[in-house]
Amino acid sequence: MAVRAVMMSGSVTSGPPEFRDRREAGRRLATALVPLIPTHPVVLALPRGGVPVAFEVARRLHAPLGLLFARKIGMPGAEEFGLGAIAAEGDGNAEPVLDETLMQKVGITRTALASVIKQQREEIARQQAAYDGATPPIMGRVVVVVDDGIATGGTMRAALRVVRHRGAARVVLAVPVAPPETVADLAVECDDLVCLVRPPDFRAVGIHYADFQQVEDNEVRQILAQARTTI
Known part of the structure; x- marks a missing residue:
């Protein structure tokens, strides 16, 4: 069954935040x-913020949980201005996708x-070593890529292209x-593509x-350990 473009519109200016925390958003x-x-x-x-969200998704779908590492490539001296991103799946090499x-x-x-x-690339290598979470094979599989939200989309674009390049049969x-x-x-x-809320006056994910407290390395490791024993 297709799930393309399942969405609910929302606004940042009306009512309380749409999600209590990342776990609730994941459910x-x-x-x-x-x-x-x-x-x-x-x-x-996508670590780190996407991990609590993805855990709830993986648990409901009875699916293995892995990590997809992606980092923005910013302009030198103006790092917030993204010119591309670099991503790696599992322990693979990180390849840049540039605009x-x-x-x-x-x-x-x-x-x-x-x-x-x-x-x-060095930060991705650090995360790969720190999280000790083997990523399941994705060749020929349906792969659901999860984060806690997206702003401009540059980093996610690189992540999706890595998944496609690694042979996923269907990318969600x-x-x-x-x-x-x-x-x-x-x-x-x-x-x-599934996006629950797409506010026209979007300002920031948080x-x-x-x-929307920062997800620390220890929490990522704990969630991955919990996934290995409960999913």
Whole structure:
């Protein structure tokens, strides 16, 4: 059963935050993904914030949980201005996905980004070593990629392309919240897309959660250990 573009609209200016915390968002997201259960999917989380959300999805879908590492590649000196992203699945090599058109527009070359790419590749390697979570094989599988929300989508685009490159039979993007324009941009990178809330006046992921505390490395390790014993 297809689950493409399952969405509920929302606004950041009316009422309380849509989600109590990441676990609650994950449970609501999992409900929308129930039609995938017969496909025996694999669930991949973007650490760190996506891990609590993905755990609830994996538990409801009776699916193995793994990690998908992705980092933004920002402009040197203005790191918040994204020019691409770098991602790796499991313990694989991290490969960059760059916005060549935007790079030409701002006058940045691949050579100028070499140090930024190296730094983000090293951070991915650190996370891969720190979390001790073997990622299940995804070749020929339905893969659900989960994060706690998306803003511009650059990092997620790189993540989805890695999953596709590694041979997933079907790629499903599932997030609690993202702006409408980002949802539209990422729809071409996946086979199905589930976004619960897409506020037209989107400002930041965190304001859609009552509790959006940073997820620490220890919590990621604990969740992965719990997944191995309970799912």
